Amino acid sequence: MLLEVKDLVAGYEGSRVLNGVSLNVDTGEAVAVLGRNGVGKTTLMESIMGLVRPTSGQVLINGTDLARRAPNQLARAGVGIVPQGRRVFAPLTVMENLEIAVRKRGEWTVDKVVELMPRLGERRTNLGSQLSGGEQQMLAIGRALVGNPKLLILDEPSDGLAPAVVAQVGEVLTTLAETGLAVLIVEQDLRLAFDVADRVMVMQKGEIVHQSTTQEFRSDGERAHALLGVG
Template identity: 45%
Template sequence: MILDVQDIHAFYGKSHILQGVSLTIREGETVTLLGRNGAGKSTTLKSIAGVVAPQRGTVKFKGVEVGTWASHRIAAAGVCFVPEHRGVFRLLSVEENLKLGARRDSPWQLTDIYRIFPRLKERRSNGGGQLSGGEQQMLAIGRALMNHPRLLMLDEPVEGLAPVIVEEIVAQLKQIRQAGIAILLVEQNLEVCTQLADRHIIIEQGRIVYEGDNAAFARDDAIKDRYLGVGVA
């Protein structure tokens, strides 16, 4: 078990957002966290990454309790979080952005990133602000890889992107998965989710309400309709 989250509660001010969330991820597994807007998906990722400190519960990474750690320490341990806004430095070049995340002990170096993301190699001298949305997403993922992740957490990586770019990013995530990195994915595009994930977890109003493997989820139209608002024709 690489990640073991038990009964975490998180607040924004007085708003009780996460109300006892528990989930686990095994080594090399890809898991999606699904739910409607405002259900608590992003807050769950932020709580695991230390961006939002859980008020109750435990977050164990590789058997070590990290729920009270600062976010930079959690990242250094191998939990790499790519937020929805991507965090690309617009005035730095692609290569400078990548080198910001570089660690000498990472199996992912510049040549590896450019192999998986050939668009980034083509644009390595371009500023981050000159990239398209899809290229910025690739850059954010590539920078996270250079930080030597054992667990890669992605928040809405293909939101608003053209279908051809979505296909490209899905193919790249499959390569990352094949390298043995565990992935926790928040994503609204169910086709993307079922292409990538071993398991699916649904959160509703700050609580986990469903968990199932990919095959069970794919055939359970009632669950998708009830919790995700996906109408079945």
């Protein structure tokens, strides 16, 4: 198993957010974690990455527990993250943003990222601050890719994007998943999650309360409504 999260408990100064979350992502799988505002999705991603320190539980990458390790150790083990809000470097150009993120030689070079997302090539000399939300999202994905991850974690990539742009991001992620890259995506946008993921989980108040195939969840609108208040 590429990623195994076991009974992860985490939070902030006296407030517990994750109440024992367990999930798996296998090589080549695309998994979505769905959940409304504030249920702990970002806390889960940041606890996996070592940006938030879990109080207990395990984060196994290929069988090795890396919980409570520094973020760069997770990156070295093959986990790439596209953070909520994208966080591209505003004063750097598109190319500079990509080049400083190169850490490990491998399949994904800057050229290959531009081939996958040609818009980044068209905007190569523009600054991060001059990009649209969709372009920033593509750049954030490109930055994670040049680290040559085995698992790509994305935290609400649809955030603040127009539906047509969300669809473009979905195409990029679907292409990546088809190449065999494992993807763990946290989303509120059901369409994007459904486009990309083979399996879905739903989080409520720091717990996984539902797991199924995407197909099963899609065909059960009532369930989706009860769990997420949508659909």
